[in-house]
Amino acid sequence: MPDLVATILGWVVPALVVFGVTAIAIAVLVWAVRRARRSPRARAAAEQARAHAGATLVRLDDEVAELELEVGLSGALYGGDAPASLRRARLAAQHTRDDAFEEYRAIGDPGVAPADVRRVAARIERRSTEALALVAAARSEHGTWVRQHVSAAAQVDAAQRRLAELRGAMGDPAALVADLSSRFAEDEWREASRSARAALSEAAEAGRHLDAAAARAGDPSLSALPDLAAGERALRQAESDARNLEETHRLVLQAAHAVPEEIAAARTALRQASVTREHLDPAEADRLGAELHAVEAELNRIETDAARHPTRTVEAIARLRGRLDLALGDARTAQQRLRGARTALPGTLAAARGALAQAEASVSRSRAGADARSRLLSAQRELASARQAQDPVAALDAARRAMRDAEDAKALADHARRSPTG
Structure with a gap:
């Protein structure tokens, strides 16, 4: 029996050693490969691929704008709708551009692996190039027709x-x-x-x-x-x-008309938050009370010059309502959240519209890159979602995202305009 055990151990122990060493080697190799894929060099290469795809995407965005101009001109020349070939090319290019901008923004997240960034960037590059070729072909075909038939x-x-x-x-x-x-x-x-x-x-x-x-x-x-x-x-x-x-002009006048209602709604929300605070445990009540005091102080400061700065006031109140919602967290009932969203939504939509108008103006007059344009498109989509949403809470969330995206787009466009290469 001892001889049998010794024989078995003589076979098993070396095998375990071999398998163990192999497993360790494989684990080290996998770790090394993963580290190499996420190394600074890999990230730099991925960012370069993303930047190149962004440049092609900007070209496509510019070409779509030119195509939209040509579609409008064609309608004027023909006394009606633009030719079907131009309309189809425009719709296809717009669809490709919008999808590509969404993907481009997604791979800007630092958490995305460099390999995934390069893969998606290559897809953006390929699809944008194909769309550019489609637009060029449609415009060339249309140009030939115009030269032959329109003086x-x-x-x-x-x-x-x-x-x-x-x-x-x-x-x-x-x-x-x-x-x-x-x-x-x-x-x-x-x-x-x-x-x-x-x-x-x-x-x-x-x-x-x-x-x-x-x-x-x-x-x-x-x-x-x-x-x-x-x-x-x-x-x-x-x-x-x-x-x-x-x-x-319209947004400023609308904001001036809305300011008193927005201030009143914010004060009502503060009173309701104070009632909610009474049902919290002491530590949470103290935390919420300090935040309510800070929000009220800021609201008082804003109100002193609200008549002269209506759009700025509406935007500031929209941010205060978001800060108040964050402070309340899960302390409110579903009915309280719904009621709060309904009262905060009009002012937040107005603030988002104002921010989007400023962003569109900044992007149109600067050499804005793909990051600014992708955020602008995202803001436009989010604002459309906010307007269409039936649930006030979902609409409010979308309006706040639109406001943030529009502000980011404007900041990026303004930076591009001020930079030496802008």
Whole structure:
């Protein structure tokens, strides 16, 4: 029997040693591979791949904007809808762009493995390049058709009609700015003033280019296309700034009207939070009481100058309501959360709309990169979700996300505009 045990141990022990050493070697190898994949060098390579994909995505976004312009021009030239080929190309490119921006933002999270970043970046690069080729083919096909069937004079006439319509719709931009400046602080109407000046300047520039294009259109030896294209770009930017002026004016007046209600709703929420505090244990009650005191002090400070700064006040109250919700945590009942969301939603939606308008203006006038544009698209989606949601709590959460994304987009776009390479 001892000999049998010795024989078995003679076979088993070496085998266990071999298997143990092999298992340790495999574990060390797996660890080394994983570490290499997450090393600074791997992360740098992944970030480079993401940046390259982002640059291609920005090109696609710009091309989609150009295609949208061309679709609008086609509608004007044909007296109706744009050609089906252009509409299909635009929809396909928009869908690809929106999905790609969502993926691009997702791989910006530091927790994503470098290998996954490179894989998704390669997919973004491939799909964006395919979409760019689709857009280029559609525009080339359409350009050929236009040159064969539509005269340069007709194109110039269509652009001049749009310019005349824009000038008629703008009226006197200075009057809108004067209305705001007579009632509110400068930071409330500064963006409107900038948009008014830009819209007038761009409309004048568009007029000069279109006049030059009209003069060239009558001479077969000259090409009107360069001036026509320049006029269209100036006209498009003028339309964008005119919309921004009107939106800013509307948002400021709406905020001024809403300020008293928002302040009253915030004070009601504070009183309800105080009632909730009475049912908490002493430690939680003390913590919540300190936060309520801080929120009330901030609300009192905001209220002193609310009439002169309506949009800033509405935004600040929206943040205070979020801070209050965070402080209350799970202390409220479902009914209390629902009631609080209903009263906080109007002001938060207004704040999100204002933040989005500012972000759109910043992105449109800067060489914003993919990060700013992806956050802008996310803000637009979140705001749309907030408007469509039936549940006030879900709508409030979406509005707050839209507000944060819009603020991030504006900050990134402003940074790009201030940077030497921006």
